[in-house]
Amino acid sequence: MAKIAVLGHGVVGSGVVELCHKNHAGIVKKAGQEVEVKRILDLREFPDLPYADKFTKNYDDILNDDEISVVVEVMGGLNPAYEYVKAALNKKKSVVTSNKELVAAKGAELLAVAKENNVNFFFEASVGGGIPIIRPLHQCLAANEIKEIAGILNGTTNFILTKMIREQMSFEDALKLAQQLGYAERNPAADVEGADACRKICILASLAYGMHVYPENVYTEGITKITLEDVAYADSWGGVIKLIGRAKALDDGKLLVMVHPAFISSDSQLAGIDDVFNGIMVRGDATGDVVFYGKGAGKLPTASAVVADVIDVIKATKTNPTLTWVDTHENVVVDHMQTSVAFYIRCVAADGAFAEKLAEQCFGKVQMLSRPDMPREEIAFVTPELSEQKVYDSIQYLKENNVDVLSAIRVLDY
């Protein structure tokens, strides 16, 4: 008999309890023993629930209950989740979490604490919701050197971009719709500014490359500046704009980790991942490109990933040796200005021909783009692959020459 406690009875927490009840027989069969939710921590009261007696507002009731061997942390936020999780691990309780903020900020430390206590700290649900990605990455793809990871990791921004692409909705209108549908928070900054995607790519990069990647070291650009004009140019180029989180091992041992909108060719498997779906491409040296696709959020998808982790934790006899990384206590992420990529650039100038000449002078051979109803003074093009520093400098130079750069979006070739 395994007894578990759930910290937080919000969307995911209530989903975990629901799933444990609904698929009880299958879960017990897979875990090899009875599984019971014994306590639920929440400051709110839920007197009408059939399991109202399980609730407590005092974490000590869980921490000091030796019968409880697994703690599910689905409160979100860094504090007190961090303190609660660490205390549970130190009490030799395994922890399962869906909290990407916690894993991205404290993963290396909590994995080490879990190991000291010979228990587990699992977080499949922290990336990609119900899509299995954490376990395939460290277990199924274990024979590979991971060359690169690139993913659409945030459903809210993907929904907004899909509306802009398919229905020519403006960013503002699409955001409003996302809020109405409950896909976006009232304060949507964490989604639309890229912080959520950043946490997720940090977790994937840390796991793939064995070194903790901190969000604050990762260049992160959201989608708030994307316009319908950019969408039209992407279309004429043969692609779409997606918010991509990517991580890549460089030859010098450093990592390229970035989050930004990007032009993606329509042929790419990532291009077809629309609406609130997430998709993650893992490029292994042996396996080639493997793509994982599904619902990246939502009550039951996320809860199902949590419960799968709970089943695994119950079956485990010791700390999983492959789900781990270390804190190198230095910044392992390369300065993005030193990396190279192609850019799409859109600008306006009184003299279009002059701007085009300047562009060629700055960037070399560019690929000119057009769109329906393109104003005479607008030009748009895709540069060759150049260092980001060079592109940045060139944009400054254009501005100094009265060419107004309206958009600059990276072009990726997945």
Place this chain on the structure above:
Amino acid sequence: MAKIAVLGHGVVGSGVVELCHKNHAGIVKKAGQEVEVKRILDLREFPDLPYADKFTKNYDDILNDDEISVVVEVMGGLNPAYEYVKAALNKKKSVVTSNKELVAAKGAELLAVAKENNVNFFFEASVGGGIPIIRPLHQCLAANEIKEIAGILNGTTNFILTKMIREQMSFEDALKLAQQLGYAERNPAADVEGADACRKICILASLAYGMHVYPENVYTEGITKITLEDVAYADSWGGVIKLIGRAKALDDGKLLVMVHPAFISSDSQLAGIDDVFNGIMVRGDATGDVVFYGKGAGKLPTASAVVADVIDVIKATKTNPTLTWVDTHENVVVDHMQTSVAFYIRCVAADGAFAEKLAEQCFGKVQMLSRPDMPREEIAFVTPELSEQKVYDSIQYLKENNVDVLSAIRVLDY
């Protein structure tokens, strides 16, 4: 130190040895101990290989070597692979295989023998090559009831169909090209007649539903009858033709398991899986649709799945409790004639209007299709969802009324 033996030094076998050498450091780190390929069984000689001294032609050299704890079976075919694997398990050696024929025919028995001996029988590489699917199915998606599985499981047929769809190549020409490129065997029957896809969906269905599904009980239709006319009608309908293996739990406890070409809407994530790629959709009750996509075959992708299994087997202390199913000794697959699906039907008749009237009479409200340069005497349409028996009877009826039915392809709505 874990010592392994590899049975068969063909494409996959040599890939396994290559990968163990190439990614040795990473593999050792993940396995938590030194890993060495000690012996290789092959009737051929490879005197020029640096590891020529590892070869043997006598399986007893492996079976009776107590140092060897893991046997990798990558010979293919049912015999002697079956005897070899069973003998190894009975000697308490774990077995990793890429052999779908073996798993589809003998999976339940070999899993039971592994359990009796407290060792493991793993076969991630038997489905989807380098795509992680076996492990995610029984482990990551453990909290789900699997509603349905549908996949493009054979790269050769997917390559042929892609050439027909994108380049209007005939089936015969596309097959010839596939043979030239090494994607298809000289005798391509196992691929183009669907037997390979059938074995794979049997393995997935067995694992998802816990009961051995035998290939001989599964209705299997290949792609040899698909014409460019069918491709054109699929296009006009808004989709493509793919060879789909599917499995679904029915309310009466039986399973629907079938392999056949199908119209798939262009909006479907399966529609975009082209060339030699494979893609597998798993529909869970909690997680929704999750799609796994990647190279379904090839030396290194398949070898990487084998080596990942080897790493897991080395780390395991007992038989994996979730990678299992039983032989119910009865046919668990429903007669496909009793199941319902929509059909695309193409026919010719001297009197087109009469044929259309007959079609409506037989099938109810049909959706008429057209294509460029459509001959006057041809009609094509999509029926509503009907029992396969009803469709079969109606096609007989059309034929009796001098309407020649040229094509009948199922229409799926993934």
